[in-house]
Amino acid sequence: MVNKKPTSHPHNEPPELAQALLALMHAQGEVARLSEREQLFSSLLDSVNAVLWAFDWESRQVLYVSPAYERIFGRPAHLLLADFNQWRDSIYPDDLDYAERSLAEVLVKGAVEDREYRIIDADGNVRWLSDKCFINQQTDNEHRLIVVGMAEDITEKKRVEGELQLLATTDVLTQSSNRRHFFDCAQEAFEVARREHTPLTFLLLDIDDFKQINDTYGHQEGDYVLQHIADTGKAVLRHGDLFGRIGGEEFAAVFPGCTPQVAEQIAERLQREIQRLQFSHDQQVFGVTVSQGLTGISEVDSSLDSLFARADAAMYQAKRQGKNQIVIG
Missing domain, CATH: 3.30.70.270 (Reverse transcriptase/Diguanylate cyclase domain)
Structure with a gap:
């Protein structure tokens, strides 16, 4: 009696290999979904006409700034990330003391939501900002104080307010x-x-x-x-x-x-x-x-x-x- 070798079939892979293939396919799907989420998040940030920022209080370093920074301030974001003084230098001179003092109030209050000051953009135009800031309570390092905020361009709002005030007076x-x-x-x-x-x-x-x-x-x-x-x-x-x-x-x-x-x-x-x-x-x-x-x-x-x-x-x-x-x- 002749013993025949069993015929191999593509669907009869070892269970371990099949599981590995399924895991890889799942991982690829997760990567694709993650990439989609990142693209969506990036697209949302690009469309928001406000500067989202994060600042390390102790090191005086800007950790993050959203794309709107370059549109509103007219300056490259990488310069701000390298040197916090880029922010100070852009503030309208008469408003610098208030801008720094009101930012420091976040240490006492935990949040400051009524800051308004002027900046001078790269083209020399004066713009009004409404800059809210908060202490980040979710930092993993208890010794690291991170302040996050959102700076909105309110120049047009101020112009309209000024015109209404002029009409009223x-x-x-x-x-x-x-x-x-x-x-x-x-x-x-x-x-x-x-x-x-x-x-x-x-x-x-x-x-x-x-x-x-x-x-x-x-x-x-x-x-x-x-x-x-x-x-x-x-x-x-x-x-x-x-x-x-x-x-x-x-x-x-x-x-x-x-x-x-x-x-x-x-x-x-x-x-x-x-x-x-x-x-x-x-x-x-x-x-x-x-x-x-x-x-x-x-x-x-x-x-x-x-x-x-x-x-x-x-x-x-x-x-x-x-x-x-x-x-x-």
Whole structure:
């Protein structure tokens, strides 16, 4: 009897080899899935318009910075990873002290979520950042303090806020303070003067015969007059003085730290500069004059309203006395 060798079959591998092949296939699948996850994570980081960062507090070393850093700061990430001073050098000089001090607060608070400061990007543009930071509680090394954070570019938000603030505080026609903003600022100046016992002078200015200007030359020409009066006022007043249009053809000014005698000299200069203005309409040339009322703070003044009332009375006295003059009340 002849013994036949069993025929080998590709499906009859030893069990150990089959298990090894299955394990390899599983591992390859895991690697593929891991690669997909890494690609997805990398894609997400690329799309986030905020800088994610990690910082070793003791070594003063940036451990990680996301791709948005190069878009927002305009600088290579590898330079920041090599030298933390790259971050410091990019901060707007006036904001550097605050940026460093608020970052250090994370050591006490554990998280700081209200940091806003400016940077200068590689092209010289000023950008606003909202930079939140937290202490990483999951570090394996208890002696290693890692701070993580997220810096978001809020430049556009700040621009819109600035425009809204300007609209809320500025007279659209003359680009000077509107009535509400002027009196808010004047009230603050009044309270400082009362508290510190320093002089303060209030001025009211009214354009003489403004209705006649509108009736004769038209409202557009009247607006032109208002704009030039406002420009003259802003040019003549000192830095720190307040100036605004408080209604119609009426303007007001507050001179902190200024006695009525000194303020009268400023008002006289303002009077002369306004008299030099010339306007033309249909080949007709005309000028304008103003009446002004001045008053200074006294010990009996308990509110800004009393100064306003005296300045108003003085201004109308100037009107009654022939206009184009200054009266101290």
